[in-house]
Amino acid sequence: MSNKTSRIALYLGFFGGGGIERITANLAHGFVKSGIKIDLLHYDRESPHLWRLPSETRIIPLKASTVYQTLPGIVSYLRREPPCALLSASHYMNEISVLAKIISGSQTRLIVAEHNQLSKTTRNATKLKDRLSPLASRLLYPWADGIVAVSDGVAKDLAQTAHLPLDKIQTIYNPVITKEMLANAAEPVDHPWLTEKKCPVILGVGKLEAQKDFPNLIRAFAKIRAMQEARLIILGWGPDRPQLEALIKELNLENDVDLPGYTQNPYAYMANASVFVLSSAWEGLPTVLIEAMALGSPVVSTDCESGPSEILAGGKYGHLVPVGDSNALADAILQVFAGNSKSVDSSWLDQFTLETATQKYLSILGVDPKIKICN
Structure with missing residues (x-):
């Protein structure tokens, strides 16, 4: 050949x-x-x-x-x-x-x-x-x-x-990191919660299925919402949407959680969110975590197998919490709200x-x- x-x-x-x-x-x-x-x-x-x-x-x-x-x-x-x-x-x-x-x-x-x-x-x-x-x-x-x-x-x-x-x-x-992604992140974001910025906004992105464990994120958000004003946006589509909507209603969070569905430009959301959260039960290499990190969003992630610990250098560049622990997830998000986010060395991102x-x-x-x- x-x-x-x-x-x-x-x-x-x-x-x-x-x-x-x-x-x-x-x-x-x-x-x-x-x-x-x-x-x-x-x-x-x-x-x-x-x-x-x-x-x-x-x-x-x-x-x-x-x-x-x-x-x-x-x-x-x-x-x-x-x-x-x-x-x-x-x-x-x-x-x-x-x-x-x-x-x-x-x-x-x-x-x-x-x-x-x-x-x-x-x-x-x-x-x-x-x-x-x-x-x-x-x-x-x-x-x-x-x-x-x-x-x-x-x-x-x-x-x-x-x-x-x-x-x-x-x-x-x-x-993951491309010129197109960076350009898309600079576009106006199409969501009032992120344009008005009346309170901190948490962002999750992924298919609405068991692997992403969004119920864990919603329960963590309920604990945060009981302590302070905040909002949660979860971008994505999938089979678990009815169950997530039922959980949101059960926890009386309808006014503070939005499931807009799939969007072609999640990067503008990432660039404007107060914190990006990956709540997955397992992963391979979670692309969205790298994207959010590259766009300057503070990140919190479950320490699931595999990928997040590699991406975040064992917690150096973002908060890692146990899988399925909504209390720990809420605490880490509150740390970011309090100003305890972790900056990322730009040379670390070169590998992505x-x-x-x-x-x-x-x-x-x-x-x-x-x-x-x-x-």
Whole structure:
């Protein structure tokens, strides 16, 4: 493959507004700026956030309704026009990508990336395919040319859960900090609580599901609200919204908690909030925590596995509290309100920039942007 023009394929089934999609889009922009051609393989033609990708991206629909039905399409693609490298960015797509490479006999370099803790996914699984994920990873991942984890915690968890050698897994932090993110943060924020600033405003961002543990944040806020005036905004959509609304009503917080839903520009909210709070029960590498920190918002986070402690240097750059402890979460937020926030060394943030991640991914993908050919 030493004479093949540099072209990287990215495989992500549904291109929605989640964290993995934003990270994939950021990487695509980084690759294009490096002179690399990009293909996106996906199976959902109605993906609403394809606009995030560079205009140069070639979209290749796989004409399938589920991830497993994409296998023939990827095999055909790898046989018909094999790229330099294929980067798969989600667990089940990783499994399909490995099978596609084996079946196709392609020499394309395949890199699989894990964004979450496999053990937690398995432990909370209700479907057979989820419970079998560690076995599938143990059997299939050794066939990949490289394995990426988005944090050291995810790498260790994957190694332990799937019985893979830790030295075969490379940690590359997500490309979170971009010029576009900083520009979006400077735009006017569309929420009266943040424009009027009559009292401190707490911000949470994430999918409304069990992993993010927003009930913990709401209960912590109830304790704060009993002591002083404050407000809470939680941005995001998800299946747990009815339960969260019921809890807010139960705690008589309807006038002080807002669930605006999904927003395309959470960065303006982060830049104007009094404190950003991550209340998760578990994570991989919580992108929103890095974003808030980079935008100058004081941060409070649960010390969940994994990511927050790595991001905050063990608590040096933000408050860390035990998972599920609403009293400790409330106390940490009150410390920030009292002026006890922690400043961040700008050099610490360099490891989370698009430029750093792009170079590390190009290296493991075996693509040399200087000569525009595969290594």
